[in-house]
Amino acid sequence: MSDPPSAPRPESAPTMSRDEVSRLAQLARIDLSGAELDHLAPQLAVIVDSVAAVSSVAADDIPPSSHALPLQNVFRADETRPSLTPDEVLAGAPASEQQRFSVPRILGEEP
Amino acid sequence: MTTPSHRTVPDVVAYDEAVARYDPVMGLEVHVELNTASKMFCGCAAVFGAEPNTLTCPVCLGLPGALPVVNGKAVESAIRIGLALNCEIADWCRFARKNYFYPDMPKNFQTSQYDEPIAFEGYTDVDVDGETVRVEIERAHMEEDTGKSLHVGGATGRIHGASHSLVDYNRAGIPLIEIVTKPIEGTGVRAPAVAKAYVAHLRELLRGLGVSDVRMDQGSLRCDVNLSLRASADAKLGTRSETKNVNSLRSVERAIRYEVSRQAARLDAGERVVQETRHWHEDTGVTTSGRVKSDAEDYRYFPEPDLVPIAPDRKWVDRLRSALPEPPAMRRGRLQTDWGFSDLEMRDVLGAGAQSLIEETVAAGASPASARKWWLSELARRANDAGMTLAELPITPAQVAAVQGLVDAGRVNDKLARQVLDGVLAGEGEPGDVVTTRGLEVVSDDSSLSVAVDRAIEANPDVAAKIRAGKVAAAGALIGAVMKEMRGQADAGRVRELVLEKLS
Numbered sequence: 001m002s003d004p005p006s007a008p009r010p011e012s013a014p015t016m017s018r019d020e021v022s023r024l025a026q027l028a029r030i031d032l033s034g035a036e037l038d039h040l041a042p043q044l045a046v047i048v049d050s051v052a053a054v055s056s057v058a059a060d061d062i063p064p065s066s067h068a069l070p071l072q073n074v075f076r077a078d079e080t081r082p083s084l085t086p087d088e089v090l091a092g093a094p095a096s097e098q099q100r101f102s103v104p105r106i107l108g109e110e111p
Numbered sequence: 112m113t114t115p116s117h118r119t120v121p122d123v124v125a126y127d128e129a130v131a132r133y134d135p136v137m138g139l140e141v142h143v144e145l146n147t148a149s150k151m152f153c154g155c156a157a158v159f160g161a162e163p164n165t166l167t168c169p170v171c172l173g174l175p176g177a178l179p180v181v182n183g184k185a186v187e188s189a190i191r192i193g194l195a196l197n198c199e200i201a202d203w204c205r206f207a208r209k210n211y212f213y214p215d216m217p218k219n220f221q222t223s224q225y226d227e228p229i230a231f232e233g234y235t236d237v238d239v240d241g242e243t244v245r246v247e248i249e250r251a252h253m254e255e256d257t258g259k260s261l262h263v264g265g266a267t268g269r270i271h272g273a274s275h276s277l278v279d280y281n282r283a284g285i286p287l288i289e290i291v292t293k294p295i296e297g298t299g300v301r302a303p304a305v306a307k308a309y310v311a312h313l314r315e316l317l318r319g320l321g322v323s324d325v326r327m328d329q330g331s332l333r334c335d336v337n338l339s340l341r342a343s344a345d346a347k348l349g350t351r352s353e354t355k356n357v358n359s360l361r362s363v364e365r366a367i368r369y370e371v372s373r374q375a376a377r378l379d380a381g382e383r384v385v386q387e388t389r390h391w392h393e394d395t396g397v398t399t400s401g402r403v404k405s406d407a408e409d410y411r412y413f414p415e416p417d418l419v420p421i422a423p424d425r426k427w428v429d430r431l432r433s434a435l436p437e438p439p440a441m442r443r444g445r446l447q448t449d450w451g452f453s454d455l456e457m458r459d460v461l462g463a464g465a466q467s468l469i470e471e472t473v474a475a476g477a478s479p480a481s482a483r484k485w486w487l488s489e490l491a492r493r494a495n496d497a498g499m500t501l502a503e504l505p506i507t508p509a510q511v512a513a514v515q516g517l518v519d520a521g522r523v524n525d526k527l528a529r530q531v532l533d534g535v536l537a538g539e540g541e542p543g544d545v546v547t548t549r550g551l552e553v554v555s556d557d558s559s560l561s562v563a564v565d566r567a568i569e570a571n572p573d574v575a576a577k578i579r580a581g582k583v584a585a586a587g588a589l590i591g592a593v594m595k596e597m598r599g600q601a602d603a604g605r606v607r608e609l610v611l612e613k614l615s
């Protein structure tokens with residue numbers, strides 16, 4: 001817990017399968033047809049493999065990084081600032097009611 | 112259960128039978144809203160009960176281009192909570208995005224911590240009916256609270272049958288600490304009592320730290336209960352259910368009792384317990400099936416790119432550690448000794464949530480015994496009648512001490528003092544003012560008392576004769592008559608002296 005976690009580096013670059021893309025689409029609530037999966041899965045695989053190429057360049061002594069800048073402990077003082085007005089907030093809502101965002105009936109349960 | 116035909120109401124077996132056959136294992140997840148002035152990642156005010164959507168901004172709404180910045184005070188509170196729970200504090204940790212699609216978060220993810228919690232591997236010792244039970248803490252991590260949904264069109268504001276939902280994002284982004292226990296084993300029949308005591312203990316500890324309002328009724332302290340049964344203490348863990356919405360101490364106890372009884376019925380029938388989220392219903396005292404754990408559990412956590420890592424400086428952590436308040440158990444022990452209360456008296460004090468109130472009343476000059484008497488009898492009854500906690504009564508410890516001061520000075524007797532409390536609670540001012548405006552002062556003027564005593568003797572010649580003959584116990588009837596005539600505004604002890612003087 002005390003050191004930046006070092007995930008094992010894959011020996012070979014990962015490739016995304018059609019099943020994985022299908023599952024991701026499901027999780028992201030994107031309805032993809034079989035034809036679309038056939039079309040998109042290989043493209044996503046190319047993108048992910050390209051990014052994974054970084055792994056082959058990084059030596060073992062380079063820790064994985066999640067941020068572009070070597071910054072840490074950037075804190076804000078606990079002070080309040082004015083919020084937006086409800087009109088401004090709700091201006092972008094598809095629908096509103098009782099000064100609240102109106103959303104379709106929620107299927108399933110809270111996370 | 113009286114409605115066995117409804118399929119969401121499962122058969123249950125009696126609790127005692129269930130724990131005789133199965134060994135319960137619990138895991139408790141407590142969410143604590145911090146009482147910072149502003150939200151976790153933006154400057155919106157973090158307050159309860161504002162008009163809907165008046166406390167939001169591009170950051171907490173997750174609008175494109177908004178950049179969150181961590182509230183340093185919230186990190187400090189998280190570290191203090193971790194230290195108070197004897198946790199290790201991470202040298203380095205990050206926030207992570209928990210991705211899901213549910214409109215209680217406008218940004219489609221919740222900023223949380225995943226495999227790098229700020230605090231981990233701790234424990235806390237809980238007093239359960241006089242016995243100490245150690246609860247191991249797995250982790251305490253930082254995250255942000257979600258918005259509040261209102262379900263419209265359903266019969267009771269629940270999701271079931273609703274036509275649409277209305278969301279208020281004021282709460283979204285309020286700093287939240289999630290405290291997760293390791294599996295709590297070996298509690299047997301006492302599992303519900305241990306869980307309740309743990310949550311009560313945590314509430315006291317957090318209140319002592321001053322990091323949260325810890326109001327379960329307002330949602331600033333919330334509990335999810337994981338429970339599983341196994342055939343015996345050395346069998347492997349059974350399948351667990353996770354019960355949400357357990358939002359009072361009594362519910363913690365009841366929900367666990369219910370889940371033990373329900374799961375035992377399943378296992379007795381040779382069925383399996385389904386791993387699922389369940390919802391606790393305070394009104395009916397049952398849990399109902401929510402969502403079966405499935406792919407919705409795949410939150411695809413990844414490090415939050417907009418927030419830089421946190422590496423708490425060791426000196427800072429040491430400083431926070433050395434400034435921690437006295438742990439609740441030590442404080443309890445110290446106060447009990449100082450006050451000279453018996454274990455039973457102290458348990459009543461704690462049960463009534465009166466420890467701090469008595470401490471402050473004593474600090475304001477009252478004796479411990481008198482402070483306990485007022486808070487646990489008169490005021491407890493009034494709080495109960497008003498459906499409030501003692502702390503919510505509109506009277507301060509200093510005012511209670513002042514009432515006792517009036518009694519000690521002989522200005523009012525106990526009966527009048529109760530009327531003074533009524534006046535203070537009714538907003539009539541300080542105790543001294545109430546005595547004046549209501550004319551409650553006891554009559555200490557001997558001449559008017561003397562007249563009243565003479566009248567009582569004259570009206571009750573046979574009683575007077577008995578007292579003259581040496582039956583001092585009969586004096587009570589005359590004292591009562593005088594007190595009645597003085598409408599209670601006399602010092603009964605002085606009246607007694609006068610009666611005996613005149614009849615000796």
Ligand SMILES: [Zn+2]
Nearest residue numbers: 153155168171
């Ligand atoms: Zn905001």
